Amino acid sequence: MSDELYRKNQGWGICKSCRRMLRQVVHSGLKGCFYWLGLFVSRHPVFFLTVPSILSILFGATFLNKFQRETDLELLVAPKHSLAKIERTLVNSLFSINQSKNSLYSDLHTPGRYGRVVLTSLSGADILERADQILQMHKAVLEMRVNGSGFSYSFSHICMLRNSDKRCVLDDIIEVLEDLSQAALSNNTAPRKSLRYPNTKLKDGRVTFIGHQLGGVIFIPNSREHQVKSASAVQITYYLQSYGSALQDVAEKWEAEFCQLMLKFQQEHSDLQLYPLTSSGLWKDFYKTNTVARTEVVVSLVLVLIAATLTSAMRDCLRSKPFLGLLGVITICLSTVTAAGIFISTDGKYNSTLLGIPFFAMGHGTKGVFELLAGWRRTKEDQPFKERIASAYSDVMVSYTMTSSLYIITFGMGASPFTNVESVKIFCQNMCVTVLVNYFYIISFYGSCLVFAGQLEQNRYHSIFCCRIPSPEYLASRPVWFKTMMNDGFQQSGSHDCDPYQKHFIQHFLREHYTEWIINTYVKPFVVLLYLIYVSFSFMGCLQISNGSNLINLLASDSQSVSFTITQQKYFSNYSPVIGFYIYEPIEYWNLTIQEDLRIISRGFIRISWIEHYLQYLKKLNVTVLTKSEFINILANSFLKQPEFQNYMDDIIFSKTSEEVDIIASRVYMVARTAENIHDKMVDLLETLRKHSLISRIKYIVFNPTFVFMDRYSSSITSPILNSSVSVLIILMLTVFLVINALGNVWVILSVTSMEFGVVGLMTLWKVDMDSISILCLIYSLNYAIDHCAPLLFTFVLEKERTRTECIKNSLEWNGAAILQSNICFLLGLMPLVFVPSNLTLTLFKCLLLSATCTLLHCFVILPVFLTFFPPSKKRHKKKKRMERKEEIECVEIRDNAGMVDHVTTV
Numbered sequence: 001m002s003d004e005l006y007r008k009n010q011g012w013g014i015c016k017s018c019r020r021m022l023r024q025v026v027h028s029g030l031k032g033c034f035y036w037l038g039l040f041v042s043r044h045p046v047f048f049l050t051v052p053s054i055l056s057i058l059f060g061a062t063f064l065n066k067f068q069r070e071t072d073l074e075l076l077v078a079p080k081h082s083l084a085k086i087e088r089t090l091v092n093s094l095f096s097i098n099q100s101k102n103s104l105y106s107d108l109h110t111p112g113r114y115g116r117v118v119l120t121s122l123s124g125a126d127i128l129e130r131a132d133q134i135l136q137m138h139k140a141v142l143e144m145r146v147n148g149s150g151f152s153y154s155f156s157h158i159c160m161l162r163n164s165d166k167r168c169v170l171d172d173i174i175e176v177l178e179d180l181s182q183a184a185l186s187n188n189t190a191p192r193k194s195l196r197y198p199n200t201k202l203k204d205g206r207v208t209f210i211g212h213q214l215g216g217v218i219f220i221p222n223s224r225e226h227q228v229k230s231a232s233a234v235q236i237t238y239y240l241q242s243y244g245s246a247l248q249d250v251a252e253k254w255e256a257e258f259c260q261l262m263l264k265f266q267q268e269h270s271d272l273q274l275y276p277l278t279s280s281g282l283w284k285d286f287y288k289t290n291t292v293a294r295t296e297v298v299v300s301l302v303l304v305l306i307a308a309t310l311t312s313a314m315r316d317c318l319r320s321k322p323f324l325g326l327l328g329v330i331t332i333c334l335s336t337v338t339a340a341g342i343f344i345s346t347d348g349k350y351n352s353t354l355l356g357i358p359f360f361a362m363g364h365g366t367k368g369v370f371e372l373l374a375g376w377r378r379t380k381e382d383q384p385f386k387e388r389i390a391s392a393y394s395d396v397m398v399s400y401t402m403t404s405s406l407y408i409i410t411f412g413m414g415a416s417p418f419t420n421v422e423s424v425k426i427f428c429q430n431m432c433v434t435v436l437v438n439y440f441y442i443i444s445f446y447g448s449c450l451v452f453a454g455q456l457e458q459n460r461y462h463s464i465f466c467c468r469i470p471s472p473e474y475l476a477s478r479p480v481w482f483k484t485m486m487n488d489g490f491q492q493s494g495s496h497d498c499d500p501y502q503k504h505f506i507q508h509f510l511r512e513h514y515t516e517w518i519i520n521t522y523v524k525p526f527v528v529l530l531y532l533i534y535v536s537f538s539f540m541g542c543l544q545i546s547n548g549s550n551l552i553n554l555l556a557s558d559s560q561s562v563s564f565t566i567t568q569q570k571y572f573s574n575y576s577p578v579i580g581f582y583i584y585e586p587i588e589y590w591n592l593t594i595q596e597d598l599r600i601i602s603r604g605f606i607r608i609s610w611i612e613h614y615l616q617y618l619k620k621l622n623v624t625v626l627t628k629s630e631f632i633n634i635l636a637n638s639f640l641k642q643p644e645f646q647n648y649m650d651d652i653i654f655s656k657t658s659e660e661v662d663i664i665a666s667r668v669y670m671v672a673r674t675a676e677n678i679h680d681k682m683v684d685l686l687e688t689l690r691k692h693s694l695i696s697r698i699k700y701i702v703f704n705p706t707f708v709f710m711d712r713y714s715s716s717i718t719s720p721i722l723n724s725s726v727s728v729l730i731i732l733m734l735t736v737f738l739v740i741n742a743l744g745n746v747w748v749i750l751s752v753t754s755m756e757f758g759v760v761g762l763m764t765l766w767k768v769d770m771d772s773i774s775i776l777c778l779i780y781s782l783n784y785a786i787d788h789c790a791p792l793l794f795t796f797v798l799e800k801e802r803t804r805t806e807c808i809k810n811s812l813e814w815n816g817a818a819i820l821q822s823n824i825c826f827l828l829g830l831m832p833l834v835f836v837p838s839n840l841t842l843t844l845f846k847c848l849l850l851s852a853t854c855t856l857l858h859c860f861v862i863l864p865v866f867l868t869f870f871p872p873s874k875k876r877h878k879k880k881k882r883m884e885r886k887e888e889i890e891c892v893e894i895r896d897n898a899g900m901v902d903h904v905t906t907v
């Protein structure tokens with residue numbers, strides 16, 4: 001039994017040794033490959049400097065020549081595969097959506113061309129008292145003309161027509177205002193008294209819903225019929241035709257002229273406030289972010305250039321590398337331009353969400369630049385500069401290759417067919433190309449810059465002025481300012497015991513001040529308390545996550561669309577968009593049981609229903625029980641012939657055969673009362689009605705154009721971050737057998753989970769919704785955390801022959817400068833985004849700021865303290881060190897005692 005156990009232990013030990021050998025072989029092989037790559041770059045620096053520059057010029061020109069914008073917002077923002085799109089196709093096959101878009105009211109998602117305006121009174125007075133001014137504006141819109149194809153078009157030429165009388169479709173509030181205006185002229189108060197809300201009766205007898213046309217309504221006290229006392233806002237929509245390429249151009253001109261007319265009318269009537277909106281204005285406001293952010297992006301680039309230059313400088317004029325920091329940022333800019341040119345040359349179309357790519361690339365690229373510069377500082381100064389380049393590549397590029405690969409894998413998952421939102425998919429595709437190009441540019445372009453800088457240093461040339469540094473004898477006779485500028489700060493000190501690169505101000509701060517403070521025993525309890533507070537707030541935020549399907553999250557904040565939406569939500573949020581209820585199979589409408597089922601389904605809704613009015617019509621005729629033929633005969637030949645019910649002819653589809661007439665499909669409209677979070681309520685309502693349609697005897701579907709943007713939005717928008725997180729987790733678990741110490745991967749997983757958890761929670765507390773921008777930032781945050789924490793953690797884990805405290809100090813000294821430099825540049829580059837008047841850039845700023853802050857918090861505060869509590873243990877190294885010290889003490893005692901030495905020698 002003992003022999004068998006011995007053989008098992010021996011086999012386990014052999015397997016463990018083989019795995020260790022495999023890890024060492026893989027690691028040594030990768031380091032060797034990058035060593036030879038560094039040698040190759042150092043021997044051909046001109047080639048690696050020239051080729052990337054030429055590629056950037058070529059692809060930059062391609063970007064400028066082939067630049068196009070994506071104009072279809074639904075393609076970018078709405079989930080690509082959703083049940084709502086299938087329902088829209090089915091509905092459109094029965095009832096044309098473009099012809100019924102005036103009845104299927106939706107706020108920002110109205111299909112086709114249109115012009116819409118909300119009018120309010122600046123003094124807060126009753127807007128109905130301004131009926132004459134509103135009708136004056138309405139008349140100006142009808143008379144407005146635009147030129148196109150040699151003709152002059154008015155609204156009547158391009159308006160959407162009614163099927164019944166081929167007249168322009170106009171909102172019913174116009175007729176209400178005309179009645180009020182005529183009544184005011186004749187001192188007649190009857191029209192005002194007859195005005196009801198939300199359903200009102202017009203002069204021709206029709207009952208219409210005006211809940212989306214009259215807002216901020218105050219009722220007459222104790223009024224049972226909801227009589228209107230006053231109103232705060234009026235909304236009018238002018239619908240245009242949606243077919244014909246020639247009319248599309250004319251309609252676009254009409255929309256532009258419509259906005260100009262509203263602006264002119266606003267200036268002429270200072271007592272009214274107008275908020276116009278057009279279909280083309282929505283996507284124009286989407287791209288307005290690019291225009292308003294140009295100055296801030298340039299300022300951001302300048303700040304990053306300054307920060308990179310200053311943080312790379314030293315007082316030592318020989319070893320200072322300010323130009324390498326500057327050239328590092330230029331390298332990232334060139335790679336980003338090249339990637340943009342590649343994207344455009346492959347028939348890609350630009351959209352405003354891609355504005356975040358330069359900031360993402362800057363965060364990852366500066367980390368690689370400063371890591372390579374730190375690797376150069378760690379090389380031996382007495383080596384030839386080519387070998388120093390090779391050693392820096394061998395030291396740094398293995399970890400940078402791994403982190404760049406994780407960027408490509410995570411964003412590659414976002415670019416996969418599993419992603420259901422096109423804007424996220426396009427962004428991830430572009431980000432993969434950007435990271436890949438950035439990686440090769442750092443190896444080639446920045447590596448060649450490092451070669452030239454190393455050659456200047458080896459030949460003792462000034463790092464800024466590129467002139468040879470004078471001898472100490474010459475400097476002794478020069479002024480103080482000249483000595484300060486030309487002194488290398490090391491040769492003249494007379495001390496060669498320390499590394500001259502350790503005099504870099506960030507490394508000096510970390511070595512002499514920060515590491516001693518953070519490992520202090522009295523600081524650790526406060527760090528633990530800080531982490532508990534961090535986790536508590538993060539958990540509280542994660543419980544309040546909300547989806548961001550609202551389009552205004554992607555628009556410029558000072559745009560017409562945002563102003564219109566805010567005003568609309570203020571005055572017209574009491575009622576949901578109009579929901580179309582489509583019965584797509586023949587049912588027995590005359591059956592009392594079916595009629596009761598329809599009442600149950602529509603219970604709680606405000607209904608615009610032909611079946612409801614028809615049953616009331618039959619009740620007036622004292623008709624109770626009908627056969628199928630009688631029901632359809634009265635419906636077609638009596639009910640629909642009445643003037644007040646003729647509008648329902650478009651809501652019923654009859655099938656005429658030789659034998660009988662049947663109703664094969666019909667529709668009614670329903671409106672729900674809402675209070676706040678109208679988008680969340682609509683999603684819940686849609687899911688509830690869909691589930692009921694599966695078990696109901698009546699086969700129906702519900703649809704509104706807004707559903708296309710809301711349906712499955714939460715699952716579609718969160719799937720990329722879930723897929724990316726799972727892919728990172730699997731990769732880190734699989735590479736446990738390839739890394740030198742598996743415990744490093746465990747620490748990376750825990751650290752990244754903690755950081756991502758904090759970013760999600762704090763982001764929600766900062767009122768950031770889960771939209772396409774925030775999800776992309778979360779994917780980036782995942783990689784950003786690995787990019788900065790992995791080198792720090794692996795340096796600690798692989799450290800031997802030292803205590804934990806010494807290992808932490810060494811890890812911070814080894815990696816802290818590069819982490820601080822990249823984060824300083826990244827944070828300074830984000831600051832100008834605060835001043836961009838755009839919701840998109842504000843979301844970008846908040847998410848990226850939280851990502852950088854949480855990363856710094858973990859790298860410099862949380863991990864240095866927690867690594868002193870948890871594995872890996874350094875006790876074995878402590879014992880070994882104690883034994884060595886004990887042996888040294890004994891040897892010293894033996895040497896001091898001459899008699900003992902003689903005795904030992906004799907023995």
